[in-house]
Amino acid sequence: MIPPLHIAGLPIDPPLLAAPMVGYSNFAFRSLVRRLGGAGLLLTEMLSARGLHAMAARGSDDPDRLWGVAGEPRPLGIQIWDNDPGTLAAVAARLVERFAPSLIDLNFGCPARDVAEKAQSGAYLLRRPDRVGELVARVAAACRGVPVTAKIRLGPSAHFITATDVAQAVEEAGGAAVTVHGRTTDQMFRGRADWEQIARIRPHLRRIPLIGNGDVKTAADVAGAFARYGVDGVMIGRAALGRPWLFREAAAALRGEPIPPEPTLPEQRTLLLEHYRLLVEQHGERYAAVQFRRQACRYAQGRPGARSFRAQISRVGTQRELAAVVDRHFAPQEGA
Ligand SMILES: Cc1cc2nc3c(=O)[nH]c(=O)nc-3n(C[C@H](O)[C@H](O)[C@H](O)COP(=O)(O)O)c2cc1C
Missing domain, CATH: 1.10.1200 (Non-ribosomal Peptide Synthetase Peptidyl Carrier Protein; Chain A)
Structure with a gap:
């Protein structure tokens, strides 16, 4: 039996997270996942904090990616990205006030050119644990009690693994959890997620949970991730696309129960x-x-x-x- 995960005071039960995925983890997908059961926490697609800031200044409506968020059941996290502490903090504070999400997640894992290279945000920041710490601290202070979490990768490349330093920076800055996708930035989505590297981070965290992510495809994979790598939670992305019932299968496996049949x-x-x-x-x-x-x-x-x-x-x-x-x-x- 795997214990529930707590992110600050928030129980995530079962300790399974539905990954943020641009173009997919929208209101419709989240609604189905929630109805089928088994996911303890859902996340929005990532949002550009700078974009939100500009929209608010213009008095524009909320962007499409926030559609449904206001009335949706919780737990639900909103994910944002940027590299400027002031912008991230101001936007996070506004999101907390307007939408009362369960948590704010900061993206330090996106390898896309527009985010990482051009905007020096997302996975670009993996080379700067100090900067990640500063960003988390500023956002945490602005969110007044709403947990702030971070989603990261292993580091810029196989020769430059920074995940432990980044995870520790998140913890020291007052972050409430860290999710690690077991690939490096330069891998993009190639190769395989390295769960040994994820497991290596665990002993270096004293207070906050470690959530593992990458290439989990079945309920058995989920159970294996908990058993072998000592993570506190598992996040599932692509494998749940077209199979939103995967979470309830995985939840049954974690309870030691037979896996329910696929929907007919x-x-x-x-x-x-x-x-x-x-x-x-x-x-x-x-x-x-x-x-x-x-x-x-x-x-x-x-x-x-x-x-x-x-x-x-x-x-x-x-x-x-x-x-x-x-x-x-x-x-x-x-x-x-
Ligand atoms: C189409 C697509 C969109 C994604 N969008 C986001 C995103 O908005 N924020 C984020 O942190 N990660 C994003 N990711 C990464 C996933 O959250 C996850 O870390 C990655 O897919 C590895 O997990 P998986 O093997 O279970 O899919 C995206 C991945 C895909 C395939």
């Missing part, structure tokens, strides 16, 4: 249509169809007919056309 094809069909309905609620029919394609293809991945599903779903424009394609591929008799 008709249940998956219902989930897909619900996923689409939630996207329509947010985006309207036209843009929802665009958004849905990439998510829907994940559900079909590895199933017979995935390729024709992809081709057909990429041509649909309305809810009716979409339902017809989903019906054809997720018809009950197909799996019988």
Whole structure:
């Protein structure tokens, strides 16, 4: 039995986190994950603090990535990125006031050129543990009791592993948890996440939990991560795309219970249509169809007919056309 995770006073039970993922971990996806159960904490897609700051100054509406956040159940964390302490602190304080999230997560792991190289933020900051500490301290002070966490990678490269220093800087600055994606910045998404390196950080943290992340694909992988690497929590990203029920499978494994069966094809069909309905609620029919394609293809991945599903779903424009394609591929008799 794995104990629940506590982030400052916040219980994360089960200790499984749904990863922030731009383009995917939106309101619709989070709603399905929450309904299926098993994820103890969900996170928004990352938001540029500078962008939010500029929008607030212009009096613009909240960006799309904050859609649904106000009324959504908790626990829910909002993730932001920047490298300027004043901007991050001001934006975090405003988010706390307006949305009352369960926590604010700071992104120090994004390797994308626009974030890391151009804006010298995200994973760029892994070479500057002191700067990470300064950012965490300023944001923590601005958030008045709302926990501030950090998501990092192992370091800039295999020859420059800084995760322990960065994690310690987060702890010393008053951060409440650190999540480590077991890749280096220069790996982007290549190679494999190195969980041995994640485990090496654990003895250097005195107060805050360590959450491991990277390449976890099954409930057995999750159980193995806790057993072998001594992490306090596990974050799952890509493997839950198209399989939002993975969290409840993993939660059962952590309780030592049999893993519940995958949803049947008709249940998956219902989930897909619900996923689409939630996207329509947010985006309207036209843009929802665009958004849905990439998510829907994940559900079909590895199933017979995935390729024709992809081709057909990429041509649909309305809810009716979409339902017809989903019906054809997720018809009950197909799996019988
Ligand atoms: C499409 C995509 C978008 C992502 N967006 C974010 C993000 O907004 N913030 C973040 O911290 N990490 C982001 N990540 C990284 C994931 O949170 C996670 O660390 C990574 O995918 C490794 O975990 P996994 O192997 O379980 O997917 C993203 C990853 C993908 C594939």
